Amino acid sequence: xxxxxxxxxLSLREVNSNLQGSPQKIDWMIKNPMGRHAIAVGLDNSxxxxxxxxxxxxxxxxxxxxxxxxxxxxxxxxxxxxMSGTVQVKGNASQYAGASAHGxxxxxxxxxxxxxGISMKGIxxxxxxxxxxxxxxxxxxGNLVICGDAGDALGDSIYEANIFVIGKVKSxxxxxxxxxxxxxxxxxxxxxxxxxxxxxxxxxxFRRYGSARSLYNFNVDNANKY
Amino acid sequence: MCGIIGxxxxxxxxENRLGNLLGDMLITMSDRGPDSAGVAIYSEKESSLIKVTxxxxxxxxxFPNLSTFLKKKNYSSARLKVNSTHAVLLIKQESARTALHDxxxxxxxxxxxxxxxxxxxxxxxxxxxSVVERFNIRKMTGSHGIGHTRMAxxxxxxxxxxxxxxxxxxxxxxxxxxLSNHNSxxxxxxxxxxxxxxxxxxxxAASYLTDKxxxxxxxxxxxxxxxxxxxGFYTFVVGTEKGFGVLRDPIACKPAILAETDSYVAFxxxxxxxxxxxxxxxxxxxxxxxxxxxxxxHR
Numbered sequence: 001x002x003x004x005x006x007x008x009x010l011s012l013r014e015v016n017s018n019l020q021g022s023p024q025k026i027d028w029m030i031k032n033p034m035g036r037h038a039i040a041v042g043l044d045n046s047x048x049x050x051x052x053x054x055x056x057x058x059x060x061x062x063x064x065x066x067x068x069x070x071x072x073x074x075x076x077x078x079x080x081x082x083m084s085g086t087v088q089v090k091g092n093a094s095q096y097a098g099a100s101a102h103g104x105x106x107x108x109x110x111x112x113x114x115x116x117g118i119s120m121k122g123i124x125x126x127x128x129x130x131x132x133x134x135x136x137x138x139x140x141x142g143n144l145v146i147c148g149d150a151g152d153a154l155g156d157s158i159y160e161a162n163i164f165v166i167g168k169v170k171s172x173x174x175x176x177x178x179x180x181x182x183x184x185x186x187x188x189x190x191x192x193x194x195x196x197x198x199x200x201x202x203x204x205x206f207r208r209y210g211s212a213r214s215l216y217n218f219n220v221d222n223a224n225k226y
Numbered sequence: 227m228c229g230i231i232g233x234x235x236x237x238x239x240x241e242n243r244l245g246n247l248l249g250d251m252l253i254t255m256s257d258r259g260p261d262s263a264g265v266a267i268y269s270e271k272e273s274s275l276i277k278v279t280x281x282x283x284x285x286x287x288x289f290p291n292l293s294t295f296l297k298k299k300n301y302s303s304a305r306l307k308v309n310s311t312h313a314v315l316l317i318k319q320e321s322a323r324t325a326l327h328d329x330x331x332x333x334x335x336x337x338x339x340x341x342x343x344x345x346x347x348x349x350x351x352x353x354x355x356s357v358v359e360r361f362n363i364r365k366m367t368g369s370h371g372i373g374h375t376r377m378a379x380x381x382x383x384x385x386x387x388x389x390x391x392x393x394x395x396x397x398x399x400x401x402x403x404x405l406s407n408h409n410s411x412x413x414x415x416x417x418x419x420x421x422x423x424x425x426x427x428x429x430x431a432a433s434y435l436t437d438k439x440x441x442x443x444x445x446x447x448x449x450x451x452x453x454x455x456x457x458g459f460y461t462f463v464v465g466t467e468k469g470f471g472v473l474r475d476p477i478a479c480k481p482a483i484l485a486e487t488d489s490y491v492a493f494x495x496x497x498x499x500x501x502x503x504x505x506x507x508x509x510x511x512x513x514x515x516x517x518x519x520x521x522x523x524h525r
Contacts, residue, residue, distance in 0.1 A: 035497035054497050054511070073511060075497060076481060094481065094513055113513045114478055133478075133516065 006031040012038065019066075022047050035075065040068050043085070060087040063104060079106045082123055095132075098125045101142075107196045114151065117144045120161060126196050134173065136163050145192055147201060155209050159216075163209040164189055166201075177212040228402040229255025229375040230389075232463040232470050232493035233503075234522045235368075240490045240504075245366030249358040250502045251494060252373045256354045258495055259375030262388035263357040264349025266398040266465050269368035271344045275303065276322055278315040279339040279347045280329075281385060285311045288336055295332060301325050310360045311385070312339065312348050337386065337423070342396030343467055344369070349388040369524055372465045372493075374400040380408075381426040391429045393420075394436035396467035401428035402480045402495055403459035411455070431456060435464060449473045449519045463493055469523035478516035485509040491522050 003026055005015045019028060019040055027048040033039055037056040040049050043066035051059070054072035064083040073091030082101040089097075092110035099115070101123035108116075108125070114132035117125050122141040133151035136144045139161035149167035156173020162185065163176070172178075189203040231251040235241040248265055282288040289308045292315075296304040303318045304325060317325055322341075329336060339347040348361040354375045358364065374389035381387050390398040405411075408427035411434060416422065420433050434455065438448035445466055452462075453476065461480040464471045472493055474482055485492045485500050487509045494500045497511070514520055 034501040035499075053507070054501075056496055056498055073497065092512065094483075095479070111512075114516070 001025060002027045002029060004029045004031055007034065007036060007039075008032045012036060015039065016041060019043055019047070019049060020045075033072070037075070040066070043068070046085070054091065063087060073110070078108075079104070079123070082106065092129070093127075097127075098123050103142075105192075105195060107198075111148070117142070117161075120144065124192055124195070126192060126198065128198070130167070133170075136161060136176075137173065139163075143188065143192060145189065145206075155211075157215060158211045160211055162188070164206045165209065166206050169207075169209070172209065175212050175215045176209055179208045179210045181206065181208045227258045227377040228389075229258030229495045229499065230373070230400045230402045230461065230463050230493070231255060231495070231499050232370070232372040232400075232465075232472070232491075234370040234470055234491040235489070236491070237489040241369055242367050244368045244371055246364045247503060248366075248371050248373055249364045251492075251499045252354045252358055252363075252375060254498045254502070255375040255495060259377045260353055261378050261383045262349065262351040262376045262385070263354035263374065264347065264376075264388045264390055265361075265363055265371055265373040266340065266345055266347045266390040266392065266400075267363075267366050267368045267371040268344045268396075268465065268467065269346060269366060272316055274318060275316045276319050276341065276343060277346060278317065278322070278326065278341050279312055279345070280315055280336050281312045281339050282333070282336045283311070283385075284335050285313070288333055289313050292329065292333055292336065295328075296325065299325075299328060309348065309362070311350060312361065314346055340392035340396075340398065342392075345392065345396045345398060345465070345467070347390055347392055347398060349374075349390065350385055351383055351388065370465065370470055370522075372398065372400050372463045372470055374402075379404055380428075381424055384424075386424050387426050389428060390465065391426070391432040393429070393432040394439060396465075397432070397436055397439070398465045399428065399432040399435065400463050401431055402461045403475070405431060405456055405458035405460065407457040427458070431460065431462065445471050446519050446521055453517055461495070466523075469521065471519060471521040472514055473519055474514055474516050476517040482514050483511065484514050484520065485511045 030051045033053045033055045035056045041061040044064040046065040049068045051070045056075040058077045060068045060079045063085045065085045067086045069088045076095040079087040080099040082104040084104045088107045093108045093112040096115040097112045098106045100119045102121045105124045108127045111129035112127045116131045116135040118137045120139045120142045124143045126145045128147045130148035136155045140159045143162045146165045150169045152170045153173035155176030186203045305316045307314045389400045392398040405427040408430040435448045461482045462473045
């Protein structure tokens with residue numbers, strides 16, 4: 001059953017409370033988002049939500065279980081702090097997509113700008129285009145898959161997490177190094193593409209980046225630098 | 227925070243609606259900057275006349291008196307188009323210098339907001355919607371325009387602290403961000419003979435660019451050199467007689483979005499600012515790259 005919520009006639013709070021209290025069987029369609037902020041945040045049920053147009057800040061933030069599709073571009077902080085579920089963006093994403101997210105999968109069909117996956121804590125992010133500078137900054141867990149190029153300082157101060165890139169990497173950030181692509185990593189990548197229903201990507205050609213773990217402990221030789 | 231916008235018309239129908247579209251864009255950015263708002267609009271040139279936008283807190287007495295004064299002093303070509311607290315003084319280029327000097331001596335409360343062939347600036351404190359209404363911005367036409375909604379951080383909420391800042395002929399700047407080395411830059415510029423109206427950091431950025439251009443740089447090179455000399459956070463939109471340019475600092479934490487169709491180029495702090503524009507659904511929409519100069523010019 002499909003129900004439509006129109007942001008031209010309903011307030012943002014009305015739209016979000018409809019979604020938050022929704023029974024599982026309803027599929028929702030949000031009309032006229034007009035770049036508004038915080039659409040479909042805090043959902044905690046396995047419902048399908050389609051947003052017909054571009055949105056502003058924090059769309060799908062704190063998502064749990066819901067499957068959200070944005071038929072347009074998203075502003076800063078899409079799917080920030082997501083716990084589980086899916087957020088799929090048909091257009092481009094602005095800064096800090098998937099920031100601090102603990103789980104679920106974020107698929108961006110276009111480009112994602114700076115700080116994609118900043119402080120990620122277990123989310124899987126697949127960007128089908130390019131990512132901007134400082135992506136996966138201080139990443140802690142999860143996988144960031146980049147099917148295009150990466151900007152400056154990729155994986156700066158990364159703790160853990162995998163970064164997979166098929167295109168060019170402009171530069172690596174502090175403590176981020178290229179690592180061997182083992183069979184297990186190829187299998188993991190295959191699984192991620194299956195999960196995201198992306199069938200036009202080969203895992204061959206992807207390189208893996210991660211933490212050199214040299215910033216884990218203070219190095220006394222650096223003491224005079226402070 | 228602050229909201230900034232820009233609209234560059236590629237076709238006549240957009241020129242005719244420029245003020246109306248800019249008005250909508252400005253109002254959607256109200257919650258990014260509720261303190262004050264302003265626009266610079268590049269409208270029709272008047273042949274052989276220059277436009278001087280002036281402002282006065284005592285506009286009700288100052289402007290009629292100025293009109294009489296100019297007539298008495300035999301500036302016969304001078305015309306004053308009053309618009310609320312602002313007015314556009316149209317005057318022959320050759321008599322402008324002496325007329326403005328006379329005005330300064332006799333009307334100390336009148337401030338010059340901009341000078342140029344086509345630039346007009348309107349800015350005031352208050353909600354963006356009230357500013358749009360006060361100056362009837364929706365009725366204005368022009369080839370391009372930029373605007374700003376202000377949430378003050380660096381200096382007081384006053385008319386002069388509002389954006390856009392114009393520091394050179396037909397030049398203006400709107401800024402979202404904060405500069406951390408504006409005091410030392412200001413001192414350097416003052417030593418070079420430039421005077422300042424406010425304590426505002428964005429006025430320093432505008433003066434910096436004007437200074438570079440006065441020394442022979444074009445806008446693209448002036449913007450490029452600011453990447454080395456300005457410290458802090460910024461997204462700039464800079465207007466000139468012929469077009470506008472966009473620059474974000476290398477960290478690029480201040481939001482920015484561009485859209486282009488066959489009939490216009492638009493800039494907004496957020497997509498919301500662009501959401502009312504014609505055919506935005508099919509426009510090319512993208513986020514400008516950090517430390518990269520973008521520029522559009524009318525031929």
